[in-house]
Amino acid sequence: MRQRLPPWFTKKMPEAAAMSRMEALTRGLRLHTICESALCPNQGDCFSQGTATFLLLGNVCTRNCTFCAVAKGVPSPVDVEELEHLAEAVVRLGLNYVVMTSVTRDDLPDGGASHFAEAIAQIKHQNAAVMSEVLIPDFCGSLSSLRTVVEAQPSVTNHNVETVPRLYPEVRPRADFRRSLGLLRQAKEIDPGIVTKSGLMVGLGETVEELVWTMEQLRQVDCDLLTIGQYLQPSPHHHPVVRYVPPEEFREYEVLGTAMGFSGVASAPLVRSSFNASQLYEKTLARRQPVSGRS
Numbered sequence: 231m232r233q234r235l236p237p238w239f240t241k242k243m244p245e246a247a248a249m250s251r252m253e254a255l256t257r258g259l260r261l262h263t264i265c266e267s268a269l270c271p272n273q274g275d276c277f278s279q280g281t282a283t284f285l286l287l288g289n290v291c292t293r294n295c296t297f298c299a300v301a302k303g304v305p306s307p308v309d310v311e312e313l314e315h316l317a318e319a320v321v322r323l324g325l326n327y328v329v330m331t332s333v334t335r336d337d338l339p340d341g342g343a344s345h346f347a348e349a350i351a352q353i354k355h356q357n358a359a360v361m362s363e364v365l366i367p368d369f370c371g372s373l374s375s376l377r378t379v380v381e382a383q384p385s386v387t388n389h390n391v392e393t394v395p396r397l398y399p400e401v402r403p404r405a406d407f408r409r410s411l412g413l414l415r416q417a418k419e420i421d422p423g424i425v426t427k428s429g430l431m432v433g434l435g436e437t438v439e440e441l442v443w444t445m446e447q448l449r450q451v452d453c454d455l456l457t458i459g460q461y462l463q464p465s466p467h468h469h470p471v472v473r474y475v476p477p478e479e480f481r482e483y484e485v486l487g488t489a490m491g492f493s494g495v496a497s498a499p500l501v502r503s504s505f506n507a508s509q510l511y512e513k514t515l516a517r518r519q520p521v522s523g524r525s
């Protein structure tokens with residue numbers, strides 16, 4: 231029986247006009263958003279602010295994570311006009327910080343890395359002042375795919391470890407914790423000036439000790455930014471919520487993460503990987519010495 235949502239999940243109704251404006255724009259440009267595909271609880275806030283996280287490479291994933299609402303199955307061929315449409319959406323929304331993610335395309339030779347790199351290049355070409363954050367899959371551990379993305383110089387390279395290693399078999403059965411951690415380490419080896427980011431969900435059955443250990447592992451690979459949010463069950467067919475973590479415990483993780491050396495930690499029940507992404511990025515800029523040649 232699904233648990234009742236605790237009181238701290240009250241949210242004001244999203245502005246209907248803002249929702250339909252964003253939906254009309256993305257539909258008109260045949261673009262997907264992870265906001266809609268993953269049933270993100272912050273859609274109303276973000277769409278009202280005229281921002282969204284674009285879901286590249288279609289909205290059907292080749293993997294089967296049990297927490298995720300994104301459709302699973304055989305993806306359609308890559309839409310060759312997608313990046314042109316994305317660039318147009320960036321202009322029409324007047325975005326100066328663009329967040330892009332994708333489903334995992336294990337069916338593509340490079341896992342979609344070149345598509346991400348081309349997206350970053352097109353956005354920079356259109357307006358060099360516009361920053362990009364990419365939330366990438368693990369590319370099955372392919373270093374050349376990762377290099378393709380990192381060398382395109384996104385402002386932030388994000389890859390979520392999502393949960394603690396013990397829960398991977400039931401939460402992310404086709405992922406590997408060491409591989410995900412390795413990706414974040416390798417991104418820094420390819421480009422020491424890059425900003426890396428990762429995200430964790432809580433309430434899936436992890437212990438506090440496991441979560442703190444996982445945060446320490448992320449710091450050991452010099453991960454700069456961290457998001458921690460409450461897992462919410464998209465449907466009765468998805469992984470159950472084991473615990474609703476109280477807001478004060480999220481605040482403790484924020485303090486702990488900052489003490490561990492993350493230059494930006496966003497930790498609260500409704501925090502998601504890309505929620506207020508530009509604000510979190512600005513936090514790290516304030517704490518880091520700029521590395522030459524990087525935007």
Ligand code: SF4
Pocket residue numbers: 291292293294295298299300332333334367
């Ligand atoms: S790989 Fe990503 S999009 Fe695919 S099922 Fe897992 S979380 Fe969802």
